[in-house]
Amino acid sequence: xxxxxxxxxxxxxxxxxxxxxxxxxxxxxxxxxxxxxxxxxxxxxxxxxxxxxxxxxxxxxxxxxxxxxxxxxxxxxxxxxxxxxxxxxxxxxxxxxxxxxxxxxxxxxxxxxxxxxxxxxxxxxxxxxxxxxxxxxxxxxxxxxxxxxxxxxxxxxxxxxxxxxxxxxxxxxxxxxxxxxxxxxxxxxxxxxxxxxxxxxxxxxxxxxxxxxxxxxxxxxxxxxxxxxxxxxxxxxxxxxxxxxxxxxxxxxxxxxxxxxxxxx
Amino acid sequence: xxxxxxxxxxxxxxxxxxxxxxxxxxxxxxxxxxxxxxxxxxxxxxxxxxxxxxxxxxxxxxxxxxxxxxxxxxxxxxxxxxxxxxxxxxxxxxxxxxxxxxxxxxxxxxxxxxxxxxxxxxxxxxxxxxxxxxxxxxxxxxxxxxxxxxxx
Ligand SMILES: Cc1cc2nc3c(=O)[nH]c(=O)nc-3n(C[C@H](O)[C@H](O)[C@H](O)COP(=O)(O)OP(=O)(O)OC[C@H]3O[C@@H](n4cnc5c(N)ncnc54)[C@H](O)[C@@H]3O)c2cc1C
Ligand code: FES
Ligand code: FES
Numbered sequence: 268x269x270x271x272x273x274x275x276x277x278x279x280x281x282x283x284x285x286x287x288x289x290x291x292x293x294x295x296x297x298x299x300x301x302x303x304x305x306x307x308x309x310x311x312x313x314x315x316x317x318x319x320x321x322x323x324x325x326x327x328x329x330x331x332x333x334x335x336x337x338x339x340x341x342x343x344x345x346x347x348x349x350x351x352x353x354x355x356x357x358x359x360x361x362x363x364x365x366x367x368x369x370x371x372x373x374x375x376x377x378x379x380x381x382x383x384x385x386x387x388x389x390x391x392x393x394x395x396x397x398x399x400x401x402x403x404x405x406x407x408x409x410x411x412x413x414x415x416x417x418x419x420x421x422x423x424x425x426x427x428x429x430x431x432x433x434x435x436x437x438x439x440x441x442x443x444x445x446x447x448x449x450x451x452x453x454x455x456x457x458x459x460x461x462x463x464x465x466x467x468x469x470x471x472x473x474x475x476x477x478x479x480x481x482x483x484x485x486x487x488x489x490x491x492x493x494x495x496x497x498x499x500x501x502x503x504x505x506x507x508x509x510x511x512x513x514x515x516x517x518x519x520x521x522x523x524x525x526x527x528x529x530x531x532x
Numbered sequence: 533x534x535x536x537x538x539x540x541x542x543x544x545x546x547x548x549x550x551x552x553x554x555x556x557x558x559x560x561x562x563x564x565x566x567x568x569x570x571x572x573x574x575x576x577x578x579x580x581x582x583x584x585x586x587x588x589x590x591x592x593x594x595x596x597x598x599x600x601x602x603x604x605x606x607x608x609x610x611x612x613x614x615x616x617x618x619x620x621x622x623x624x625x626x627x628x629x630x631x632x633x634x635x636x637x638x639x640x641x642x643x644x645x646x647x648x649x650x651x652x653x654x655x656x657x658x659x660x661x662x663x664x665x666x667x668x669x670x671x672x673x674x675x676x677x678x679x680x681x682x683x684x
Contacts, residue, residue, distance in 0.1 A: 268550025270533060270596040292597060296574055299592040302551045303572040309551075314597050336586070355662025356640070358574055360586040361593075441661035442575060 272314040283416045284393040286311040294361035297370045330421040331365025345431035349376045355442045365419045371411045378470035379450035382462035384427045390417040405469040428454040432526040436518045446510040447518045453530040466502035473501045495520040535599045540608030554593035555579045566606040566635045577663035580636040587643045606635035618642045618680045625676035629667035637663045641677045
């Protein structure tokens, strides 16, 4: 195995361009699980450990190297809430946002927030920069349009409302992969965005449900019932070892409604 | 490649082929068998060490990537003659049964008390949420950490 640890972003991009099938290594919490299980044997590892450029974070930008431990302190309530549910303290200390996007699991907990916020993923290579909206970046379960020579440098966050909630359903409190996850962002005057994870091949937006929720500043119980019904109708879950499609469909409506209710309080 | 580390304050080095974990280096190359391996998937926390100031699962750290790092293992916290307050409290409270999870719990607890002198019971639970024990249950462990908090 070849191991390189570039000291600067440009050097990292050069390394990614120079090798045939390079594997970036951030926190290792996905990659090393696969290595330990003998599922993956990278020939060339490009370590991101020394790239301070990837750790930059402000209101409109989160660098790929920002860990979930840091994101626990986010000003965005939904971002802080989701960060707190990732793995355990040991996992959050290492796991990065860039790794979450790189793996692109349908259950990745950062995705509902990024989708609801209409975030753009920024990729860099020696050939230049690509700025892709979340739905252009994720194309299937664990599939993205990132080329092997590209590095995820971070995500751009457009302005978003302060009323936010994240909720996830799993079998216990800590160290649990989502069976359903949901983020709601709501402007007090009405406009509402709802994104759900683990209930489709990639994270998805429940646009029919958004329509009901967005119509008014005050929502009645009938509106909330309809919102819940539409979320359940719109998701595209499968049955796997973690849950059944039926349960996920039901739970998606319930958690989305609860998240919305939290935004209304 | 050769990996250079500071382990428990001493300069150490190990020869690795590439994909090995820090856990493997500590146990198999450096003879520090206090750190345990069980799941090697980040789930159990028995391999917890302090790496550059943070508690991480050493099974998920690629050894090559730990080159130049500062590592504290359970061996670096106390000695049999001079136990760390957390170790002493674990003994006093009987928070150990088979002992397999104990080094990881002790490392996580010691780091918690280092970074937060007065953790609330909820914060203690949260700090230990990445460490699984199959034997004792967590009651005695929580009591031990509360006792250590008072002693430190
Ligand atoms: C016990 C345990 C519990 C977990 N719990 C959760 C959970 O609750 N929620 C959740 O969402 N995830 C969870 N995960 C999964 C994992 O922690 C996250 O996906 C994490 O964000 C991965 O980040 P990393 O920095 O460790 O990535 P790595 O493992 O270093 O990398 C992951 C992948 O992304 C690629 N990559 C990394 N950074 C970049 C980059 N900048 N550009 C291009 N490619 C890149 C790597 O090549 C690799 O393919 C858990 C994992 C474990 C082991
Ligand atoms: S052996 Fe590392 S977490 Fe279980
Ligand atoms: S004492 Fe046996 S696993 Fe905890």
